[in-house]
Amino acid sequence: MLSINTTLQQRNIDSLVSQLWAHGFTPISRKYGTYLPEPPKIGGYEVDVIAKNSRDHAIAVFIHDREVRDSAVLNKITFLAGRKLKYSNKKLLLFVGVSTVSFPLMKELIGSLDNEVKKQIRLIVINEPIVNDLFASEGLNRLNIV
Secondary structure: OHHHHHHHHHHHHHHHHHHHHHOOOEEEEEOOOOOOOOOOOEOOEOOOEEEEOOOOEEEEEEOOHHHHOOOHHHHHHHHHHOOEOOOOOOEOEEEEEEOOOOHHHHHHHHHOOOHHHHOOEEEEEOOOOOOOOOOOOOOOOOOOOO
16 A cells, blocks of 8 residues: 555656756756655655756645645645745745646635745646556556567
């Protein structure tokens, strides 16, 4: 059971990384990464990915369905969206990944924040990962390729 849950978390973070790539960011630290280090906690909150491009830095987190209904999630988002770089005092972007089920509630929660904080947040819908994917190593030859 634990390995299935970890696999789903890995796939959600992989989807976050692909969304960051689509926005022009390169991950410099990520959870469950093979070659990249684990990101540090920021203000006591766990983050999933830290990325940068030529001008900006970004933090990405995946908010699970059970966390969306928690009152502490708004504090977490507000804190992470208000972070600045240490030396240049430049604001960080916060990418928040949620499932399609939690998207309307999270959009409403983010809509209730200050305009300065809202400008730093990018809400991303992460589709539920397909458990039986085409290239799964289950020993099944789904395409009947020899």
